[in-house]
């Protein structure tokens with residue numbers, strides 16, 4: 099029954115956390131990582147490498163991927179491959195997963211992290227961009243996870259989905275981006291239920307991040323928000339630990355959990371808006 103499932107989950111969770119703190123689970127783990135050429139994805143690659151993981155890295159830019167791969171090898175990664183792919187193309191997710199399963203001989207972690215470029219500005223009516231962004235940030239995640247599920251099931255693996263506070267609380271200047279991140283919560287939250295109901299031991303971890311100091315995020319938000327950015331390398335460590343511990347949801351920085359909880363209890367838009375620099379004159 100339901101109790102049995104939750105007790106099993108609690109035991110698995112505790113067990114995973116203990117082993118995880120020694121990094122043993124990650125040594126030799128087979129990881130497919132998207133958005134690995136820059137930002138948080140690049141830091142994730144270096145962190146997994148230091149744990150001795152085996153990886154397939156993907157993003158669009160081949161030269162950048164090659165550089166990340168080389169650094170991963172010096173940091174201790176057992177094996178690293180890369181495959182350039184543009185996730186706005188609906189046929190790429192299948193190809194990338196097939197490549198990873200073949201090169202690594204299976205899969206333990208699918209880490210979904212890439213995002214398409216989106217503006218940090220008021221909604222201007224560009225519906226076509228929303229549709230495109232939904233493909234890159236949402237549908238490709240659905241397709242990658244679907245293609246990887248059989249391999250993950252065989253190894254009691256994990257799906258790690260990188261999201262944002264904007265995927266939990268609506269924030270200004272992020273209309274389409276926020277929509278794609280809310281969609282991920284809905285899809286992967288529902289899928290998590292179904293996997294448990296079917297007693298399939300594949301964990302899904304949704305990572306809710308605040309502002310992180312990646313080049314793209316800093317450039318977009320400079321002078322526009324009253325928020326300080328947290329380091330990408332710490333965000334990456336928190337994501338990896340959360341995935342390894344099989345927690346359903348993690349917040350980074352940790353206090354974001356309380357920001358979210360407060361919003362659920364008292365959704366005051368003025369308080370939220372006070373963190374954004376905007377004058378209508």
Ligand code: NDP
Nearest residue numbers: 133135136137138157158159185212262309310312314315
């Ligand atoms: P970056 O812009 O630094 O990196 C994005 C990555 O995605 C790059 O590797 C890029 O590589 C790749 N990418 C871009 N377009 C495509 C495409 N069409 N197909 C495939 N890959 C693509 O992003 P961040 O590191 O800042 O963000 C990473 C994750 O963290 C995202 O899910 C984001 O929503 C989340 N997050 C980030 C926050 C922040 O403040 N930075 C805050 C909250 C959440 P290439 O150009 O080579 O394709």
